[in-house]
Amino acid sequence: xxxxxxxxxxxxxxxxxxxxxxxxxxxxxxxxxxxxxxxxxxxxxxxxxxxxxxxxxxxxxxxxxxxxxxxxxxxxxxxxxxxxxxxxxxxxxxxxxxxxxxxxxxxxxxxxxxxxxxxxxxxxxxxxxxxxxxxxxxxxxxxxxxxxxxxxxxxxxxxxxxxxxxxxxxxxxxxxxxxxx
Amino acid sequence: xxxxxxxxxxxxxxxxxxxxxxxxxxxxxxxxxxxxxxxxxxxxxxxxxxxxxxxxxxxxxxxxxxxxxxxxxxxxxxxxxxxxxxxxxxxxxxxxxxxxxxxxxxxxxxxxxxxxxxxxxxxxxxxxxxxxxxxxxxxxxxxxxxxxxxxxxxxxxxxxxxxxxxxxxxxxxxxxxxxxx
Numbered sequence: 001x002x003x004x005x006x007x008x009x010x011x012x013x014x015x016x017x018x019x020x021x022x023x024x025x026x027x028x029x030x031x032x033x034x035x036x037x038x039x040x041x042x043x044x045x046x047x048x049x050x051x052x053x054x055x056x057x058x059x060x061x062x063x064x065x066x067x068x069x070x071x072x073x074x075x076x077x078x079x080x081x082x083x084x085x086x087x088x089x090x091x092x093x094x095x096x097x098x099x100x101x102x103x104x105x106x107x108x109x110x111x112x113x114x115x116x117x118x119x120x121x122x123x124x125x126x127x128x129x130x131x132x133x134x135x136x137x138x139x140x141x142x143x144x145x146x147x148x149x150x151x152x153x154x155x156x157x158x159x160x161x162x163x164x165x166x167x168x169x170x171x172x173x174x175x176x177x178x179x180x181x
Numbered sequence: 182x183x184x185x186x187x188x189x190x191x192x193x194x195x196x197x198x199x200x201x202x203x204x205x206x207x208x209x210x211x212x213x214x215x216x217x218x219x220x221x222x223x224x225x226x227x228x229x230x231x232x233x234x235x236x237x238x239x240x241x242x243x244x245x246x247x248x249x250x251x252x253x254x255x256x257x258x259x260x261x262x263x264x265x266x267x268x269x270x271x272x273x274x275x276x277x278x279x280x281x282x283x284x285x286x287x288x289x290x291x292x293x294x295x296x297x298x299x300x301x302x303x304x305x306x307x308x309x310x311x312x313x314x315x316x317x318x319x320x321x322x323x324x325x326x327x328x329x330x331x332x333x334x335x336x337x338x339x340x341x342x343x344x345x346x347x348x349x350x351x352x353x354x355x356x357x358x359x360x361x362x
Contacts, residue, residue, distance in 0.1 A: 004244035004251045004324050015195045015203055017219045019297050022196055022203050027246060035322040037246040038198045040221055042297070063185035065208060065218040066299040067292060070185045076296075108339070111248065111346040113293045113300055115257075116200050116223070118247040121347065141216040143185050158289070165292040166302065166347040173354050 004030060006037070019078065020117075042119035045112075046089040047076040047167040048104060049175065050097055050126045056148040057175065058097045058129070059163070063143065072147060072157055073168045076121075085109075085122035095138035097146055099129035107174060112166055121167050123174075151175050185211060187218070200259065201298075223300035226293075227270045228257040228348035229285060230356065231278055231307045237329040238356065239278045239310070240344070244324065253328060253338055254349045257302075266290075266303035276319035278327055280310035288355060293347055302348050304355075332356050 006027040015022040021041035028034055050058040061072045077092035079085060089104045104124035112119045138144070149157065154172050157163040163172065187208040196203040202222035209215055231239040244251045258273035260266060270285045285305035293300045319325070330338065335353050338344040344353065 004242070004326070006244050006246055015205075015219075017205065018217070019219045020203075020221065022201075024196075024198070025246060029322055030324050033322070036199070038196075038200045039247045040201065040298075041247075042294075045296070061185070063187050064292075064295040065187055065206060066220045066222075066297060067295055071292070071295055073295070078296075108350060109342075109345070110350045111245075111252070113223075113298065114245040114248055114252055114254070114346045115226070115259075116247060117221075117294065117298070119294055141210055141214070143211050145185070161290075164290070165295045166351065169289060169291045170347065170351050170354065173351065173358065177354065177358055 006030070006035075009034070038116055040113075040117040040119070042078075042117055043081065044079040044085070044120040044122070045076055046079065046085050046092060046122045046124060047074050047171065048089045048093045048124045048126050049074050049107070049171045050093055050099055050101075050129055051175075052099075052129050052148060056150060057154055058099060059147045059149060059154070059168075060096050060144040061147060062145075071164055071168075072162045073165055074171050076167060086124065089122070089124040089126070091136070093126055094132050095136050096144055097129075098132055098135040099126070100132050101126040101129055123167060123171065151179065187211070187216075190215070219297055221294075221298040221300070223259075223298055224262065225260040225266070225301040225303070226257055227260065227266050227273060227303045227305065228255050228352065229270045229274045229305045229307050230255050230288070230352045231274055231280055231282075231310055232356075233280075233310050233329060237331060238335055238352075239280065240328045240330060240335070240349075241277050241325040242328060243326075252345055252349075253343045254346055255352050257348060267305065270303070270305040270307070272317070274307055275313050276317050277325055278310075279313050279316040280307070281313050282307040282310055304348060304352065332360065
């Protein structure tokens, strides 16, 4: 580990927003030379793979401003400060789909873009969903539509690139491996 | 699609760096209310899954400043302007591992973090690797170490979170599904 180490000599916060903090660090490289690193700080996020008792996967479609188009994704949300990822997962599942489960099952976690961002994604599986009578309201500026798809339908969405993001593509591949076992 | 649409009313560039451009847009939501969107613009990237003739997977370990630690990842790199992803894939494979192939096979693509970034990741499989006699030099500020692992060893790295990023976790899961077919 030490041989790769980059030492920070100066750090400047460029922007401190609601979702991201942007920071530019001056670093000393292992060979003594210097470079700059652009860093996006993010609180981390959860994604939930919700599977109904009828074996359908619940997705949400929403507009993604960075892409200027809508995507079909598994429900997801940003971690609140100090919040356990499994708590975030349950909250987002209920807010976005109107379903709940007793215990979401942790599958894996990964950094989404380790070259420039520290965002960690925690993935959960939520099986045997139960409808919530009075689901909590989601974020005021979030407009979503719910879709329930079979795994085959979801794979077709991947081919059509209507499903086209890391956590959701991973989720589909994960469900495929479950089917084969 | 239209029902989700967010209309940009103003756009401000906060930072224009070497890797990312940071932009904050004022948007009008579908219900007529307004909000702000923080957007990270990125040129896109490729990841290559290199598999040797001895059926080992070639990884690179490098320090990731946003995480302040090193990760073991499949070789990857940023798209140069106007560059075909398959060309980037071959270049990065050669620079980072000293191997090459005739034709890298496209597997899939996905947005890494569609909530705040437009980075697209293109994934390729490179089988039957051939060593390059005089590999091209990589980036001056990149210090990497090469590891050749079996799939089982790589899965152990995932469990230990030494492999811990979206493209590499996806790659391991993908290779697992190939093994079962």
